Amino acid sequence: MNFNGLNNNESLAIASNPFIADGHDHGRCQRKALAAAKSLCQQRGTRLTALRQRVFELVWSSHSPVKAYDLLEQLKPDHPSAAPTSVYRALEFLLDHALIHRLQSLNAYIGCGTPGRLHHGQFLICQRCGTVAELPDGDLRKQIGHRAGEIGFRIEIETVEISGICANCQG
Amino acid sequence: MNFNGLNNNESLAIASNPFIADGHDHGRCQRKALAAAKSLCQQRGTRLTALRQRVFELVWSSHSPVKAYDLLEQLKPDHPSAAPTSVYRALEFLLDHALIHRLQSLNAYIGCGTPGRLHHGQFLICQRCGTVAELPDGDLRKQIGHRAGEIGFRIEIETVEISGICANCQG
DNA sequence: GAAAAAATGCAACAATATATCATTATGGGG
DNA sequence: CCCCATAATGATATATTGTTGCATTTTTTC
Numbered sequence: 001m002n003f004n005g006l007n008n009n010e011s012l013a014i015a016s017n018p019f020i021a022d023g024h025d026h027g028r029c030q031r032k033a034l035a036a037a038k039s040l041c042q043q044r045g046t047r048l049t050a051l052r053q054r055v056f057e058l059v060w061s062s063h064s065p066v067k068a069y070d071l072l073e074q075l076k077p078d079h080p081s082a083a084p085t086s087v088y089r090a091l092e093f094l095l096d097h098a099l100i101h102r103l104q105s106l107n108a109y110i111g112c113g114t115p116g117r118l119h120h121g122q123f124l125i126c127q128r129c130g131t132v133a134e135l136p137d138g139d140l141r142k143q144i145g146h147r148a149g150e151i152g153f154r155i156e157i158e159t160v161e162i163s164g165i166c167a168n169c170q171g
Numbered sequence: 172m173n174f175n176g177l178n179n180n181e182s183l184a185i186a187s188n189p190f191i192a193d194g195h196d197h198g199r200c201q202r203k204a205l206a207a208a209k210s211l212c213q214q215r216g217t218r219l220t221a222l223r224q225r226v227f228e229l230v231w232s233s234h235s236p237v238k239a240y241d242l243l244e245q246l247k248p249d250h251p252s253a254a255p256t257s258v259y260r261a262l263e264f265l266l267d268h269a270l271i272h273r274l275q276s277l278n279a280y281i282g283c284g285t286p287g288r289l290h291h292g293q294f295l296i297c298q299r300c301g302t303v304a305e306l307p308d309g310d311l312r313k314q315i316g317h318r319a320g321e322i323g324f325r326i327e328i329e330t331v332e333i334s335g336i337c338a339n340c341q342g
Numbered sequence: 343g344a345a346a347a348a349a350t351g352c353a354a355c356a357a358t359a360t361a362t363c364a365t366t367a368t369g370g371g372g
Numbered sequence: 373c374c375c376c377a378t379a380a381t382g383a384t385a386t387a388t389t390g391t392t393g394c395a396t397t398t399t400t401t402c
Binding site for chain 1: 190275276295297298304306310311314315318319322323324325326327328329330331332333334335336337338341
C-alpha cells in the first residue's frame with residue numbers, strides 16, 4: 001500500500017479511455033474507492049462517519065457527477081433527518097480530504113480517481129452520457145504552471161473542465 | 172477595422188501582464204470595449220438595447236468579475252423595473268455574442284478581451300485584488316485539444332479558470 | 343466519568359437562476 | 373403611414389444551490 005491506500009500502479013481511474021465502459025465492473029470500482037477512503041481516513045485519524053460514508057458511496061454510484069440536492073434525496077431513506085447542511089458538510093469533508101471533486105461548471109460532485117493527495121482535477125465531461133473522465137496530471141498542468149509563472153502568478157486553485165461528446169456517444 | 176471592430180494588432184486585453192495596471196486608463200478601455208460591441212452588433216443586425224448596453228458597461232466597469240445580482244442593484248437607478256430576468260437575459264445576449272464571459276468558478280461575469288468571435292476563455296483570477304486576466308488562445312488550447320483528440324472526445328465547451336495570487340499582490 | 347472536541351440536528355435564510363405569460367417596442371412590407 | 377410579425381421587456385412566481393447560527397448529540401481524551 002502506498003500513501004493513498006492503493007497498491008502501486010493502481011488507480012481508481014479507469015484505464016486509458018474512461019469513456020469506454022466495457023468490462024468495467026462498477027461494483028468493484030465502488031468497493032475499491034470505499035476501501036481506499038477508509039484506509040486514508042484511518043491513516044489520518046479522521047472519521048468517515050456513517051453519514052459521510054453514505055454520501056461518498058452515493059457520489060461513487062456512477063462515473064457521472066451528482067448534485068447536492070439529489071444526494072439529499074437519496075440520503076433520506078437511511079438518514080431521515082438529513083438536511084442541506086448535512087449534505088454540504090459531508091461534501092466539504094470529502095473535498096477537504098481529496099476523496100471527491102467538485103465540478104464548477106455543473107455544480108456537481110464526482111469521486112476522485114486518485115484520492116488522498118490534494119490536487120485539482122482536469123476533467124472531460126460528456127454532455128450526452130454524463131460520464132466524466134479525470135485526466136491524469138501531466139503536461140497540461142505543467143503548461144498552465146508555466147504560463148502562470150511567466151507573469152509571476154502563484155496558482156492556488158485550478159479549474160479545468162472540458163465539456164463535449166465522448167467517442168462512444170458520437171456514433 | 173477587422174471583424175471584431177478593433178484595429179489590427181489591437182485588443183481590449185491589457186498588454187503582456189494584465190495584473191500590472193500602471194498607466195491603464197480604464198475609461199478609455201471601457202469606451203473601446205463599448206465601441207467594439209456597438210460595431211459588432213451593427214454588423215450583425217443585433218440590437219444593443221439600452222438595457223443591454225448598460226449591463227455591458229457595468230460588466231466592463233472594471234477588470235474584476237461582477238455578479239448578476241450586483242448588476243441588478245446597479246441597474247436599478249436607470250432601469251427601476253429591472254428584475255433578475257432582465258439581467259440574466261441581457262447577460263445571455265452578451266454571452267451569445269461573445270461580448271462577455273462567464274466565470275463558472277465564481278458565478279460571475281467579465282468583459283471579453285477579444286469580442287465577437289465565439290470562444291472559450293482561459294482565465295487567471297487573482298483572489299486578492301480580484302483582477303482577472305484572459306489568456307490569449309494558444310498552446311494551452313492546442314494541448315487540451317490534443318489530449319481530447321487522443322481519445323476521440325469532441326470538445327464543445329472549455330472551462331479553464333486558474334485562481335491564485337498575482338505578482339502585484341504577493342508583495 | 344467529566345470535560346473537551348467533533349459531528350449532527352434544526353430552523354431560517356441568502357444567493358443564484360429559470361419559467362411563464364402578459365405587455366410593449368421595433369423594424370419591415372403593404 | 374399603418375399593420376403585422378418579431379423581438380424585447382415587464383411582472384410574478386418559483387426552482388436551485390448554498391450558508392449561518394445555535395442547540396444537541398456523539399465521540400474522544402484525560
